Amino acid sequence: MEETFPVRQWRVPASxxxxxxxxxxxxxxxxxxxxxxxxxxxxxxxxxxAALLGWAARDLVAPVRLAVDAAGLTVVHGFASRRELPWATIEAISVDRRPRLGLATEILEIDAGQALHLFGRYDLGDSPGDVARVLHTARTAAGA
Structure with a gap:
């Protein structure tokens, strides 16, 4: 019996x-x-x-910034298009933590060779560290 892999998505918070x-x-x-x-x-x-409205439009047109399934990742690319990244093309998944203005910021970094995809808390609606753990688990489960 083939096990189905759960698809997981991270999106911009509705607010x-x-x-x-x-x-x-x-x-x-x-x-x-x-x-x-x-x-x-x-x-x-x-x-x-107008810039704020354009930025809000992107959030409404492409709210899902990152998705994972058995084949790999799907990331938002450009204004609202999507790019599929098979597990074989992903070189590294890491979280960059830096203190800024007395607060610690986290950025999820997905290194796909020729492209580096960066996601913050407001892109994902979740902690980048938590998302990275899910992505590492999914990558291991997919055998990549």
Whole structure:
């Protein structure tokens, strides 16, 4: 009997795109309120708001940033496309931990030879260290 391998996905938390949209609306509102007719201030508020809305759109179009199955990993690539990485192409899975501004940050690094894929807590909706442990377990279970 063939054992099925569970597919696991990590995605952007649902609250994150909502916060980005709220930030864009707040920036436009503040720009209109405090610009006093200054076109540079209005343009700056509009530009930053548009960037936030684009960033939120990516979270809505491609919320799943990383998935694992028996064949390997699927990672988000570019704005919203996906790239499949067979286990044989993955050279290393590691977590980079660094102290910044009094806080420790973690970044999941997936080295696929010619490409390095980086994921933070807000990309995964989970701790990068926990995700790395799941990926190592999955890789071992797949015999890679």
């Amino acid at each position: 994150l795109p909502a916060a980005k949209v709220a930030g864009a609306v707040l920036l436009i509102s503040l720009g209109l309120l405090f610009a006093d007719g200054d076109p540079v201030r209005l343009a700056l508020a509009g530009l930053v708001s």
